[in-house]
Amino acid sequence: MRLEDKLSKKVKVIPPSGIRKFFDIVSEMEDAISLGVGEPDFDTPWNIREEGIYSLEKGKTFYTSNSGMLELRDEICKYLKRKFGLNYDYKSETLVTVGGSEGIDLAFRALINPGDEVLIPEPCFVSYKPCAFLAGATPVTIPLKAENEFRLTPEEVEEHVTDKTKILVLSFPNNPTGAIMDKEDLQKIAEVAIKHDLIVLSDEIYAELTYGEKHVSIASLDGMKDRTIVINGFSKAYSMTGWRMGYAVGPKEIIGPMTKIHQYGIMCAPTTSQYAAIEAVKNSDSDVEEMRKAYNGRRKVMIEGFRSMGLECFEPLGAFYLFPSIKRTGLTSEEFANRLLMEEKVAVVPGTAFGDSGEGFIRCSYAYSINDLKLAISRIEKFVGRLIK
Incomplete structure:
Protein backbone atom coordinates (compact mmCIF):
# COMPACT_ATOMS: atom_id res chain seq x y z
CA MET A 1 0.00 0.00 0.00
CA ARG A 2 1.30 3.45 -0.98
CA LEU A 3 0.20 5.80 1.80
CA GLU A 4 0.87 8.85 -0.36
CA ASP A 5 -1.91 7.65 -2.66
CA LYS A 6 -4.33 7.92 0.26
CA LEU A 7 -3.61 11.59 0.91
CA SER A 8 -5.93 14.45 0.09
CA LYS A 9 -5.21 15.82 -3.37
CA LYS A 10 -5.46 19.35 -2.00
CA VAL A 11 -2.84 18.73 0.67
CA LYS A 12 -0.49 17.10 -1.82
CA VAL A 13 -0.42 20.13 -4.13
CA ILE A 14 0.09 22.76 -1.41
CA PRO A 15 3.80 23.68 -1.24
CA PRO A 16 5.54 23.84 2.15
CA SER A 17 6.18 27.27 3.61
CA GLY A 18 9.03 29.05 1.87
CA ILE A 19 10.06 30.61 5.18
CA ARG A 20 10.92 27.54 7.18
CA LYS A 21 13.45 25.67 5.07
CA PHE A 22 16.26 28.13 5.87
CA PHE A 23 15.78 27.79 9.61
CA ASP A 24 16.82 24.14 9.76
CA ILE A 25 20.12 25.08 8.14
CA VAL A 26 20.63 28.09 10.42
CA SER A 27 20.01 26.03 13.55
CA GLU A 28 22.99 23.83 12.68
CA MET A 29 25.28 26.59 11.40
CA GLU A 30 27.72 28.06 13.90
CA ASP A 31 27.83 31.89 14.11
CA ALA A 32 24.88 32.28 11.75
CA ILE A 33 22.54 35.25 12.16
CA SER A 34 18.91 34.86 11.22
CA LEU A 35 16.78 37.79 10.10
CA GLY A 36 14.08 35.40 9.01
CA VAL A 37 11.73 34.78 11.90
CA GLY A 38 8.73 37.08 12.30
CA GLU A 39 8.84 36.86 16.06
CA PRO A 40 9.55 39.55 18.67
CA ASP A 41 12.83 39.06 20.51
CA PHE A 42 11.40 40.54 23.71
CA ASP A 43 10.24 38.35 26.57
CA THR A 44 6.53 38.49 27.25
CA PRO A 45 6.14 41.35 29.78
CA TRP A 46 6.42 40.08 33.32
CA ASN A 47 2.96 41.15 34.49
CA ILE A 48 1.44 39.07 31.68
CA ARG A 49 3.57 36.03 32.48
CA GLU A 50 2.78 36.41 36.16
CA GLU A 51 -0.96 36.35 35.50
CA GLY A 52 -0.58 33.13 33.52
CA ILE A 53 1.51 31.58 36.28
CA TYR A 54 -0.96 32.71 38.94
CA SER A 55 -3.85 31.10 37.07
CA LEU A 56 -1.97 27.80 37.07
CA GLU A 57 -1.18 28.07 40.76
CA LYS A 58 -4.88 28.63 41.44
CA GLY A 59 -5.77 25.54 39.43
CA LYS A 60 -7.62 27.49 36.74
CA SER A 284 0.30 46.53 29.15
CA ASP A 285 -0.01 49.62 26.93
CA SER A 286 3.30 50.97 28.23
CA ASP A 287 5.10 47.71 27.42
CA VAL A 288 3.75 47.79 23.87
CA GLU A 289 4.92 51.37 23.43
CA GLU A 290 8.39 50.54 24.76
CA MET A 291 8.75 47.68 22.25
CA ARG A 292 7.41 49.82 19.42
CA LYS A 293 10.00 52.52 20.11
CA ALA A 294 12.76 49.90 20.09
CA TYR A 295 11.56 48.51 16.76
CA ASN A 296 11.46 52.01 15.31
CA GLY A 297 15.11 52.58 16.22
CA ARG A 298 16.11 49.28 14.64
CA ARG A 299 14.02 50.08 11.57
CA LYS A 300 16.01 53.24 10.94
CA VAL A 301 19.32 51.43 11.29
CA MET A 302 18.26 48.79 8.79
CA ILE A 303 16.93 51.25 6.21
CA GLU A 304 20.15 53.27 6.35
CA GLY A 305 22.20 50.09 6.09
CA PHE A 306 20.52 48.79 2.94
CA ARG A 307 20.48 52.17 1.23
CA SER A 308 24.15 52.77 1.99
CA MET A 309 25.08 49.52 0.20
CA GLY A 310 23.24 50.66 -2.91
CA LEU A 311 20.03 48.62 -2.64
CA GLU A 312 16.64 50.26 -3.09
CA CYS A 313 14.49 50.04 0.03
CA PHE A 314 11.26 51.96 0.51
CA GLU A 315 10.55 53.08 4.07
CA PRO A 316 8.17 50.62 5.76
CA LEU A 317 5.85 52.30 8.25
CA GLY A 318 4.46 49.21 9.97
CA ALA A 319 5.22 45.73 11.35
CA PHE A 320 8.91 44.84 11.86
CA TYR A 321 10.13 43.92 8.37
CA LEU A 322 12.13 45.46 5.55
CA PHE A 323 11.58 44.37 1.96
CA PRO A 324 14.62 45.65 0.05
CA SER A 325 15.08 45.11 -3.68
CA ILE A 326 18.04 42.93 -4.65
CA LYS A 327 17.50 43.30 -8.40
CA ARG A 328 20.78 45.20 -8.84
CA THR A 329 22.72 42.10 -7.88
CA GLY A 330 21.45 40.12 -10.86
CA LEU A 331 20.42 37.23 -8.61
CA THR A 332 16.96 35.84 -8.08
CA SER A 333 15.52 36.12 -4.58
CA GLU A 334 16.16 32.42 -3.98
CA GLU A 335 19.74 32.60 -5.24
CA PHE A 336 20.46 35.68 -3.14
CA ALA A 337 19.12 34.10 0.06
CA ASN A 338 20.92 30.80 -0.49
CA ARG A 339 24.26 32.36 -1.31
CA LEU A 340 24.04 34.91 1.50
CA LEU A 341 23.45 32.12 3.98
CA MET A 342 26.28 29.94 2.68
CA GLU A 343 28.83 32.72 2.10
CA GLU A 344 28.14 35.16 4.96
CA LYS A 345 26.01 33.12 7.38
CA VAL A 346 23.03 35.48 7.34
CA ALA A 347 19.53 34.10 6.84
CA VAL A 348 16.88 36.18 5.10
CA VAL A 349 13.69 35.05 3.39
CA PRO A 350 13.34 35.16 -0.40
CA GLY A 351 10.56 37.48 -1.49
CA THR A 352 9.06 34.65 -3.52
CA ALA A 353 8.13 32.88 -0.26
CA PHE A 354 5.32 35.46 -0.11
CA GLY A 355 4.15 35.09 -3.71
CA ASP A 356 5.51 35.43 -7.22
CA SER A 357 5.35 39.23 -7.03
CA GLY A 358 8.03 39.06 -4.33
CA GLU A 359 10.66 38.13 -6.92
CA GLY A 360 13.57 40.54 -6.77
CA PHE A 361 13.13 41.24 -3.06
CA ILE A 362 14.08 39.71 0.29
CA ARG A 363 12.37 39.99 3.66
CA CYS A 364 14.47 40.95 6.65
CA SER A 365 12.98 41.04 10.13
CA TYR A 366 14.38 43.61 12.53
CA ALA A 367 12.90 41.93 15.60
CA TYR A 368 16.44 41.22 16.79
CA SER A 369 19.01 42.96 18.97
CA ILE A 370 20.61 46.07 17.55
CA ASN A 371 24.05 44.40 17.75
CA ASP A 372 22.89 41.41 15.70
CA LEU A 373 21.28 43.73 13.16
CA LYS A 374 24.46 45.79 12.72
CA LEU A 375 26.56 42.64 12.32
CA ALA A 376 24.09 41.23 9.81
CA ILE A 377 24.13 44.48 7.81
CA SER A 378 27.94 44.46 7.69
CA ARG A 379 27.93 40.88 6.38
CA ILE A 380 25.23 41.62 3.79
CA GLU A 381 27.21 44.69 2.67
CA LYS A 382 30.28 42.52 2.04
CA PHE A 383 28.18 40.06 0.05
CA VAL A 384 26.47 42.75 -2.01
CA GLY A 385 29.80 44.51 -2.58
CA ARG A 386 31.10 41.41 -4.37
CA LEU A 387 28.05 41.41 -6.63
CA ILE A 388 27.78 45.12 -7.47
CA LYS A 389 31.05 46.37 -8.88
Whole structure:
Protein backbone atom coordinates (compact mmCIF):
# COMPACT_ATOMS: atom_id res chain seq x y z
CA MET A 1 0.00 0.00 0.00
CA ARG A 2 1.30 3.45 -0.98
CA LEU A 3 0.20 5.80 1.80
CA GLU A 4 0.87 8.85 -0.36
CA ASP A 5 -1.91 7.65 -2.66
CA LYS A 6 -4.33 7.92 0.26
CA LEU A 7 -3.61 11.59 0.91
CA SER A 8 -5.93 14.45 0.09
CA LYS A 9 -5.21 15.82 -3.37
CA LYS A 10 -5.46 19.35 -2.00
CA VAL A 11 -2.84 18.73 0.67
CA LYS A 12 -0.49 17.10 -1.82
CA VAL A 13 -0.42 20.13 -4.13
CA ILE A 14 0.09 22.76 -1.41
CA PRO A 15 3.80 23.68 -1.24
CA PRO A 16 5.54 23.84 2.15
CA SER A 17 6.18 27.27 3.61
CA GLY A 18 9.03 29.05 1.87
CA ILE A 19 10.06 30.61 5.18
CA ARG A 20 10.92 27.54 7.18
CA LYS A 21 13.45 25.67 5.07
CA PHE A 22 16.26 28.13 5.87
CA PHE A 23 15.78 27.79 9.61
CA ASP A 24 16.82 24.14 9.76
CA ILE A 25 20.12 25.08 8.14
CA VAL A 26 20.63 28.09 10.42
CA SER A 27 20.01 26.03 13.55
CA GLU A 28 22.99 23.83 12.68
CA MET A 29 25.28 26.59 11.40
CA GLU A 30 27.72 28.06 13.90
CA ASP A 31 27.83 31.89 14.11
CA ALA A 32 24.88 32.28 11.75
CA ILE A 33 22.54 35.25 12.16
CA SER A 34 18.91 34.86 11.22
CA LEU A 35 16.78 37.79 10.10
CA GLY A 36 14.08 35.40 9.01
CA VAL A 37 11.73 34.78 11.90
CA GLY A 38 8.73 37.08 12.30
CA GLU A 39 8.84 36.86 16.06
CA PRO A 40 9.55 39.55 18.67
CA ASP A 41 12.83 39.06 20.51
CA PHE A 42 11.40 40.54 23.71
CA ASP A 43 10.24 38.35 26.57
CA THR A 44 6.53 38.49 27.25
CA PRO A 45 6.14 41.35 29.78
CA TRP A 46 6.42 40.08 33.32
CA ASN A 47 2.96 41.15 34.49
CA ILE A 48 1.44 39.07 31.68
CA ARG A 49 3.57 36.03 32.48
CA GLU A 50 2.78 36.41 36.16
CA GLU A 51 -0.96 36.35 35.50
CA GLY A 52 -0.58 33.13 33.52
CA ILE A 53 1.51 31.58 36.28
CA TYR A 54 -0.96 32.71 38.94
CA SER A 55 -3.85 31.10 37.07
CA LEU A 56 -1.97 27.80 37.07
CA GLU A 57 -1.18 28.07 40.76
CA LYS A 58 -4.88 28.63 41.44
CA GLY A 59 -5.77 25.54 39.43
CA LYS A 60 -7.62 27.49 36.74
CA THR A 61 -6.97 24.83 34.13
CA PHE A 62 -10.45 23.86 32.93
CA TYR A 63 -12.25 24.43 29.65
CA THR A 64 -13.65 27.88 29.04
CA SER A 65 -16.59 28.81 26.85
CA ASN A 66 -16.01 27.86 23.21
CA SER A 67 -15.95 31.55 22.35
CA GLY A 68 -13.46 32.34 25.09
CA MET A 69 -13.82 33.72 28.60
CA LEU A 70 -16.46 36.43 28.87
CA GLU A 71 -14.05 38.69 30.75
CA LEU A 72 -11.43 38.37 28.00
CA ARG A 73 -13.93 39.05 25.22
CA ASP A 74 -15.19 42.08 27.13
CA GLU A 75 -11.66 43.42 27.57
CA ILE A 76 -10.85 42.81 23.89
CA CYS A 77 -13.87 44.87 22.86
CA LYS A 78 -12.93 47.66 25.27
CA TYR A 79 -9.41 47.64 23.84
CA LEU A 80 -10.63 47.81 20.24
CA LYS A 81 -12.91 50.74 21.05
CA ARG A 82 -10.20 52.57 22.97
CA LYS A 83 -7.50 52.05 20.36
CA PHE A 84 -9.28 52.00 17.00
CA GLY A 85 -12.81 53.25 17.55
CA LEU A 86 -14.37 49.84 16.86
CA ASN A 87 -17.59 48.81 18.60
CA TYR A 88 -18.38 45.12 18.99
CA ASP A 89 -20.59 43.10 21.30
CA TYR A 90 -18.38 40.85 23.38
CA LYS A 91 -21.04 38.17 23.68
CA SER A 92 -22.07 37.66 20.06
CA GLU A 93 -19.48 39.37 17.85
CA THR A 94 -16.20 38.18 19.39
CA LEU A 95 -14.36 34.85 19.19
CA VAL A 96 -11.09 33.97 20.93
CA THR A 97 -8.93 31.76 18.70
CA VAL A 98 -5.68 29.82 18.84
CA GLY A 99 -3.62 32.58 17.30
CA GLY A 100 -4.70 34.87 14.50
CA SER A 101 -4.00 32.08 12.01
CA GLU A 102 -6.91 30.01 13.28
CA GLY A 103 -9.19 33.01 12.88
CA ILE A 104 -8.18 33.31 9.22
CA ASP A 105 -8.86 29.62 8.61
CA LEU A 106 -12.22 29.76 10.40
CA ALA A 107 -13.38 32.79 8.45
CA PHE A 108 -12.59 31.15 5.12
CA ARG A 109 -14.28 27.89 6.08
CA ALA A 110 -17.37 29.67 7.38
CA LEU A 111 -17.82 31.77 4.23
CA ILE A 112 -16.55 29.87 1.22
CA ASN A 113 -18.45 27.62 -1.13
CA PRO A 114 -16.78 25.72 -3.99
CA GLY A 115 -16.05 28.07 -6.86
CA ASP A 116 -15.91 31.26 -4.80
CA GLU A 117 -12.93 33.51 -5.44
CA VAL A 118 -10.80 35.20 -2.79
CA LEU A 119 -8.75 38.26 -3.72
CA ILE A 120 -5.34 38.19 -2.02
CA PRO A 121 -2.93 41.10 -2.52
CA GLU A 122 0.65 39.89 -2.56
CA PRO A 123 3.41 39.77 -1.39
CA CYS A 124 1.49 38.45 1.60
CA PHE A 125 1.54 36.24 4.67
CA VAL A 126 2.03 32.65 3.58
CA SER A 127 -1.21 31.25 5.04
CA TYR A 128 -3.86 33.10 3.04
CA LYS A 129 -3.68 31.21 -0.25
CA PRO A 130 -3.43 27.69 1.24
CA CYS A 131 -6.25 28.35 3.73
CA ALA A 132 -8.51 29.73 1.01
CA PHE A 133 -7.68 26.79 -1.26
CA LEU A 134 -8.32 24.21 1.46
CA ALA A 135 -11.70 25.83 2.14
CA GLY A 136 -12.66 25.29 -1.50
CA ALA A 137 -12.02 28.73 -2.95
CA THR A 138 -9.98 29.85 -5.92
CA PRO A 139 -7.31 32.25 -4.64
CA VAL A 140 -6.80 35.20 -6.99
CA THR A 141 -3.65 37.19 -6.31
CA ILE A 142 -3.29 40.92 -6.86
CA PRO A 143 0.38 41.84 -7.42
CA LEU A 144 1.31 44.96 -5.44
CA LYS A 145 3.93 47.37 -6.73
CA ALA A 146 7.01 48.77 -5.06
CA GLU A 147 6.42 52.14 -6.74
CA ASN A 148 3.14 52.34 -4.79
CA GLU A 149 4.93 51.37 -1.57
CA PHE A 150 3.06 48.05 -1.83
CA ARG A 151 -0.28 49.72 -1.05
CA LEU A 152 -3.44 48.27 -2.62
CA THR A 153 -5.24 50.57 -5.04
CA PRO A 154 -8.95 50.50 -5.95
CA GLU A 155 -7.99 50.10 -9.61
CA GLU A 156 -6.10 46.92 -8.80
CA VAL A 157 -9.11 45.48 -6.98
CA GLU A 158 -11.47 46.41 -9.82
CA GLU A 159 -9.16 44.73 -12.32
CA HIS A 160 -9.42 41.39 -10.51
CA VAL A 161 -13.04 41.34 -9.32
CA THR A 162 -15.40 38.90 -11.06
CA ASP A 163 -18.95 37.75 -10.37
CA LYS A 164 -17.39 34.88 -8.37
CA THR A 165 -15.43 37.12 -5.99
CA LYS A 166 -16.64 36.82 -2.40
CA ILE A 167 -13.78 37.90 -0.11
CA LEU A 168 -11.05 40.53 -0.25
CA VAL A 169 -8.12 39.98 2.09
CA LEU A 170 -6.46 43.06 3.57
CA SER A 171 -3.24 42.67 5.53
CA PHE A 172 -1.97 46.04 6.71
CA PRO A 173 0.43 46.75 8.30
CA ASN A 174 1.82 44.14 5.96
CA ASN A 175 3.98 41.08 6.33
CA PRO A 176 6.41 40.94 4.51
CA THR A 177 6.69 44.50 3.16
CA GLY A 178 5.93 46.66 6.20
CA ALA A 179 3.49 48.68 4.06
CA ILE A 180 0.51 50.45 5.60
CA MET A 181 -2.80 51.81 4.32
CA ASP A 182 -4.01 55.16 5.67
CA LYS A 183 -7.64 56.20 6.04
CA GLU A 184 -7.81 57.75 2.58
CA ASP A 185 -6.41 54.57 0.99
CA LEU A 186 -8.88 52.40 2.88
CA GLN A 187 -11.85 54.60 2.03
CA LYS A 188 -11.24 53.98 -1.67
CA ILE A 189 -11.02 50.22 -1.10
CA ALA A 190 -14.19 50.34 1.01
CA GLU A 191 -16.09 51.93 -1.86
CA VAL A 192 -15.08 49.07 -4.15
CA ALA A 193 -16.01 46.46 -1.54
CA ILE A 194 -19.47 47.98 -1.10
CA LYS A 195 -19.96 48.35 -4.86
CA HIS A 196 -19.24 44.66 -5.47
CA ASP A 197 -20.78 43.38 -2.21
CA LEU A 198 -17.51 41.88 -0.96
CA ILE A 199 -16.67 40.55 2.48
CA VAL A 200 -13.36 41.95 3.75
CA LEU A 201 -11.05 39.82 5.88
CA SER A 202 -8.80 42.38 7.57
CA ASP A 203 -5.75 40.89 9.26
CA GLU A 204 -4.60 43.57 11.71
CA ILE A 205 -2.11 41.59 13.79
CA TYR A 206 0.48 44.40 13.44
CA ALA A 207 -1.96 47.22 14.22
CA GLU A 208 0.05 48.35 17.27
CA LEU A 209 3.30 48.49 15.31
CA THR A 210 3.14 51.60 13.16
CA TYR A 211 5.73 54.37 12.95
CA GLY A 212 4.09 57.70 12.33
CA GLU A 213 0.43 57.43 11.43
CA LYS A 214 -1.86 55.56 13.82
CA HIS A 215 -3.43 52.41 12.41
CA VAL A 216 -6.93 52.73 10.96
CA SER A 217 -9.18 49.68 10.67
CA ILE A 218 -11.33 49.46 7.55
CA ALA A 219 -14.12 48.20 9.83
CA SER A 220 -14.34 51.69 11.34
CA LEU A 221 -15.37 53.26 8.02
CA ASP A 222 -19.00 53.90 7.06
CA GLY A 223 -20.73 50.82 5.70
CA MET A 224 -17.87 48.44 6.46
CA LYS A 225 -18.50 46.99 9.92
CA ASP A 226 -21.23 44.64 8.65
CA ARG A 227 -19.04 43.28 5.86
CA THR A 228 -15.67 43.04 7.66
CA ILE A 229 -14.09 40.36 9.82
CA VAL A 230 -11.17 41.75 11.81
CA ILE A 231 -8.44 39.30 12.79
CA ASN A 232 -6.02 40.29 15.53
CA GLY A 233 -4.06 38.73 18.36
CA PHE A 234 -1.40 38.98 21.02
CA SER A 235 1.67 37.48 19.33
CA LYS A 236 3.27 40.57 17.84
CA ALA A 237 2.22 43.53 19.99
CA TYR A 238 2.64 41.76 23.34
CA SER A 239 5.45 39.37 22.34
CA MET A 240 3.23 36.37 23.10
CA THR A 241 3.87 34.13 20.09
CA GLY A 242 4.07 30.88 22.05
CA TRP A 243 0.91 31.60 24.02
CA ARG A 244 -1.11 31.15 20.80
CA MET A 245 -3.77 33.77 21.44
CA GLY A 246 -5.80 35.51 18.76
CA TYR A 247 -9.32 36.70 18.14
CA ALA A 248 -11.84 37.56 15.48
CA VAL A 249 -14.55 40.22 15.63
CA GLY A 250 -17.28 40.82 13.12
CA PRO A 251 -20.99 40.45 12.41
CA LYS A 252 -22.66 37.82 14.60
CA GLU A 253 -23.99 36.18 11.44
CA ILE A 254 -20.39 35.25 10.58
CA ILE A 255 -18.81 34.96 14.03
CA GLY A 256 -21.51 32.42 15.02
CA PRO A 257 -20.66 29.94 12.22
CA MET A 258 -16.93 30.49 12.85
CA THR A 259 -17.53 29.58 16.49
CA LYS A 260 -19.39 26.43 15.44
CA ILE A 261 -16.37 25.22 13.44
CA HIS A 262 -14.03 26.24 16.27
CA GLN A 263 -15.98 24.28 18.88
CA TYR A 264 -15.73 21.05 16.89
CA GLY A 265 -12.10 21.43 15.87
CA ILE A 266 -10.52 23.17 18.87
CA MET A 267 -13.06 23.39 21.75
CA CYS A 268 -11.50 26.54 23.22
CA ALA A 269 -8.25 28.48 23.29
CA PRO A 270 -5.78 27.59 26.09
CA THR A 271 -7.16 28.68 29.45
CA THR A 272 -3.81 29.80 30.89
CA SER A 273 -3.19 31.97 27.84
CA GLN A 274 -6.62 33.57 28.17
CA TYR A 275 -5.90 34.73 31.72
CA ALA A 276 -2.57 36.17 30.55
CA ALA A 277 -4.30 37.90 27.64
CA ILE A 278 -6.74 39.66 29.99
CA GLU A 279 -3.78 41.21 31.76
CA ALA A 280 -2.20 42.16 28.43
CA VAL A 281 -5.11 44.21 27.10
CA LYS A 282 -5.86 45.77 30.49
CA ASN A 283 -2.46 46.80 31.75
CA SER A 284 0.30 46.53 29.15
CA ASP A 285 -0.01 49.62 26.93
CA SER A 286 3.30 50.97 28.23
CA ASP A 287 5.10 47.71 27.42
CA VAL A 288 3.75 47.79 23.87
CA GLU A 289 4.92 51.37 23.43
CA GLU A 290 8.39 50.54 24.76
CA MET A 291 8.75 47.68 22.25
CA ARG A 292 7.41 49.82 19.42
CA LYS A 293 10.00 52.52 20.11
CA ALA A 294 12.76 49.90 20.09
CA TYR A 295 11.56 48.51 16.76
CA ASN A 296 11.46 52.01 15.31
CA GLY A 297 15.11 52.58 16.22
CA ARG A 298 16.11 49.28 14.64
CA ARG A 299 14.02 50.08 11.57
CA LYS A 300 16.01 53.24 10.94
CA VAL A 301 19.32 51.43 11.29
CA MET A 302 18.26 48.79 8.79
CA ILE A 303 16.93 51.25 6.21
CA GLU A 304 20.15 53.27 6.35
CA GLY A 305 22.20 50.09 6.09
CA PHE A 306 20.52 48.79 2.94
CA ARG A 307 20.48 52.17 1.23
CA SER A 308 24.15 52.77 1.99
CA MET A 309 25.08 49.52 0.20
CA GLY A 310 23.24 50.66 -2.91
CA LEU A 311 20.03 48.62 -2.64
CA GLU A 312 16.64 50.26 -3.09
CA CYS A 313 14.49 50.04 0.03
CA PHE A 314 11.26 51.96 0.51
CA GLU A 315 10.55 53.08 4.07
CA PRO A 316 8.17 50.62 5.76
CA LEU A 317 5.85 52.30 8.25
CA GLY A 318 4.46 49.21 9.97
CA ALA A 319 5.22 45.73 11.35
CA PHE A 320 8.91 44.84 11.86
CA TYR A 321 10.13 43.92 8.37
CA LEU A 322 12.13 45.46 5.55
CA PHE A 323 11.58 44.37 1.96
CA PRO A 324 14.62 45.65 0.05
CA SER A 325 15.08 45.11 -3.68
CA ILE A 326 18.04 42.93 -4.65
CA LYS A 327 17.50 43.30 -8.40
CA ARG A 328 20.78 45.20 -8.84
CA THR A 329 22.72 42.10 -7.88
CA GLY A 330 21.45 40.12 -10.86
CA LEU A 331 20.42 37.23 -8.61
CA THR A 332 16.96 35.84 -8.08
CA SER A 333 15.52 36.12 -4.58
CA GLU A 334 16.16 32.42 -3.98
CA GLU A 335 19.74 32.60 -5.24
CA PHE A 336 20.46 35.68 -3.14
CA ALA A 337 19.12 34.10 0.06
CA ASN A 338 20.92 30.80 -0.49
CA ARG A 339 24.26 32.36 -1.31
CA LEU A 340 24.04 34.91 1.50
CA LEU A 341 23.45 32.12 3.98
CA MET A 342 26.28 29.94 2.68
CA GLU A 343 28.83 32.72 2.10
CA GLU A 344 28.14 35.16 4.96
CA LYS A 345 26.01 33.12 7.38
CA VAL A 346 23.03 35.48 7.34
CA ALA A 347 19.53 34.10 6.84
CA VAL A 348 16.88 36.18 5.10
CA VAL A 349 13.69 35.05 3.39
CA PRO A 350 13.34 35.16 -0.40
CA GLY A 351 10.56 37.48 -1.49
CA THR A 352 9.06 34.65 -3.52
CA ALA A 353 8.13 32.88 -0.26
CA PHE A 354 5.32 35.46 -0.11
CA GLY A 355 4.15 35.09 -3.71
CA ASP A 356 5.51 35.43 -7.22
CA SER A 357 5.35 39.23 -7.03
CA GLY A 358 8.03 39.06 -4.33
CA GLU A 359 10.66 38.13 -6.92
CA GLY A 360 13.57 40.54 -6.77
CA PHE A 361 13.13 41.24 -3.06
CA ILE A 362 14.08 39.71 0.29
CA ARG A 363 12.37 39.99 3.66
CA CYS A 364 14.47 40.95 6.65
CA SER A 365 12.98 41.04 10.13
CA TYR A 366 14.38 43.61 12.53
CA ALA A 367 12.90 41.93 15.60
CA TYR A 368 16.44 41.22 16.79
CA SER A 369 19.01 42.96 18.97
CA ILE A 370 20.61 46.07 17.55
CA ASN A 371 24.05 44.40 17.75
CA ASP A 372 22.89 41.41 15.70
CA LEU A 373 21.28 43.73 13.16
CA LYS A 374 24.46 45.79 12.72
CA LEU A 375 26.56 42.64 12.32
CA ALA A 376 24.09 41.23 9.81
CA ILE A 377 24.13 44.48 7.81
CA SER A 378 27.94 44.46 7.69
CA ARG A 379 27.93 40.88 6.38
CA ILE A 380 25.23 41.62 3.79
CA GLU A 381 27.21 44.69 2.67
CA LYS A 382 30.28 42.52 2.04
CA PHE A 383 28.18 40.06 0.05
CA VAL A 384 26.47 42.75 -2.01
CA GLY A 385 29.80 44.51 -2.58
CA ARG A 386 31.10 41.41 -4.37
CA LEU A 387 28.05 41.41 -6.63
CA ILE A 388 27.78 45.12 -7.47
CA LYS A 389 31.05 46.37 -8.88
